[in-house]
Amino acid sequence: MATAFAPTKLTATVPLHGSQENRLLLPIRLAPLSSSSFLGSTRSLTVNSPRRLNHSNATRRSPVVAVQEVVKEKQSTNNSLLITKEEGLELYEDMILGRSFEDMCAQMYYRGKMFGFVHLYNGQEAVSTGFIKLLTKSDSVVSTYRDHVHALSKGVSARAVMSELFGKVTGCCRGQGGSMHMFSKEHNMLGGFAFIGEGIPVATGAAFSSKYRREVLKQDCEDVTVAFFGDGTCNNGQFYECLNMAALYKLPIIFVVENNLWAIGMSHLRATSDPEIWKKGPAFGMPGVHVDGMDVLKVREVAKEAVTRARRGEGPTLVECETYRFRGHSLADPDELRDAAEKAKYAARDPIVALKKYLIENKLAKEAELKSIEKKIDELVEEAVEFADASPQPGRSQLLENVFADPKGFGIGPDGRYRCEDPKFTEGTAQV
């Protein structure tokens, strides 16, 4: 369809320096940010000569670097902590909520209260909490099928999520979505997608909306979008297509890779030619950062930088979070392929245990306070289950209701009336 593009001959390919693996280098000179509305790459195609490049190495750094340095810097400079007490308790509570909720899901599944494919987030809480607790209500989050905890972190109530899992009308999607489709317009949770990769363009669209509002509609819009997806998705075309467009249009989006090393039974190393996913960011002109995804404070520091960048209109960031899921891919997965030693290694890095230790050691909270949070969350989750149990199942009338936003889309029947005008339509028994 498009004519073949004759590529400009690059005089030299510039390798990234392997020894500085967590430092980001952009070997191609970036043109200065202009205020023009030119939508396109601001990179020139000429490559600097090696001499000039080495000189620029020392001074050129991306604004987002590996957090180990940031954390070390902060701790060494003024002994101040990364979080306040309130923030610490908020983070702790959110992670406990994620963990308790998912544990309850497992129980309910085995008791036959929910069915189908249920993918639990145990072990990855630091990523969700680290990013989403920095967002406002009008920022958007897009996730995959492992979306319960993203929805909870974003503010969807535990009741609504549990009811949705039970398939009840009080669920956030009226029972029509299920485990893999958690949506909330109020909290800007844009789903919940069953096919990997198909949520990333939707996230790119939400970010596009934000830029459009700012530049075309002249509204005050600083909303950012965070797209969560896994290591398996990073081999999918939609990921690359969206990295390209997000960088090209400088969209306010953060691509967060939850690299838990496994895509069902496929090890990341067996599926990916270059397993360092963060390196794929610079190939598209955006910073790529690798962070320890089992440490909520490190994730939070990286997230702060990435979100601020996006809000300032500087464009997207690719963040690879090294994390791990303690359970199988889904509740139906026997989880036989993963090595016990690997599981033990990551279990020792449980993010909740790590944060608890940090809070107590730095005198931000006492054991008793944390215990009371845990108790509060337990009660909340129990109450959510009771609520979901007591809620009614959807009636027949709900079957045809949300197929079209405008139900005229069902068309005109033989009698000349729109199908949706048929009284049987609301009963869900109409002929369509």
Added chain:
Amino acid sequence: MSSIIHGAGAATTTLSTFNSIDSKILVAPSRTNLSVRSQRYIVAGSDASKKKNFVSGLRVRHSQKLIPNAVATKEADTSASTGHELLLFEALQEGLEEEMDRDPHVCVMGEDVGHYGGSYKVTKGLADKFGDLRVLDTPICENAFTGMGIGAAMTGLRPVIEGMNMGFLLLAFNQISNNCGMLHYTSGGQFTIPVVIRGPGGVGRQLGAEHSQRLESYFQSIPGIQMVACSTPYNAKGLMKAAIRSENPVILFEHVLLYNLKEKIPDEDYICNLEEAEMVRPGEHITILTYSRMRYHVMQAAKTLVNKGYDPEVIDIRSLKPFDLHTIGNSVKKTHRVLIVEECMRTGGIGASLTAAINENFHDYLDSPVMCLSSQDVPTPYAGTLEEWTVVQPAQIVTAVEQLCQ
């Protein structure tokens, strides 16, 4: 363009007073306007009382002179000063531009829609007027930019997504099926996807198999979307505007060979109802259902048929999903014979679905089985002769009508 027909009595003496009639709604669409439909157009000779006049008229007509046009040449129109003439692609552009003027949330995205003006010039000049962000030149990544349009629609914009050729949208099938069609439902009604996905498709002039695809048959099963096909400048502009204003995701099928059709269209604001079919030529003997380019092959065949003494009723179904069973049903009840002429492939095409729908709903009214003329089930060949034999030609339509009307 007037949609009122001169009285039924005139119909028996001459065919020249028939204008192409289509449903026209001059009010802004809203859900409360459902009742407006019932008075949408007046068709001469459609009720039983007039049938007898027609039949006698039929016998009279045999002795009349050869009629060169199946559809009447328009009379010297006293309202000729209103309205303006333009080509179909200009009508699409006009509709799009008017909607973009009307609502700043309407935007366009696609390959070469901006600076290039669109591969068929439908978006020409729009980027200069509205800017590069509102008329977005995307990279070549159909799945991703269709998904981007859907994400933008979920968050309040109204994108018009162009497939440079409809066939390219096969690459966007993931997004169109899963997100465009289903997302409103799986989110429990929370998010609407008011996108318009449009582009040229159909068999052109030796474009080869992959550029000659008819995707309406692949998309028709997707729940939650509407499909319409335009065929004249009038309905192109009307459907474009209606599709943009609709809260549902709409796929608008244009045809590569119809972009240069010329017609005079009204100056005032109008839309064409998305769910309605268009009566092209009322008749008595047989109902011919068609859409898009085949409408013109049918009308050409109709010329021949009229000279042979047949009186076909031609309906451009326009709405490929859902079917307008009211217009179609009324026609079947009148003529009792149905011929479907389409450009889709035979297997699983629009015609196949339409045949099933007619058999299911109007079985009692049929005097003969529904016949469906479709393209051959072959990848469209490059060679001109082979390509001609792939699609339905007017001669085949004439033969089919003669066969059905025995």
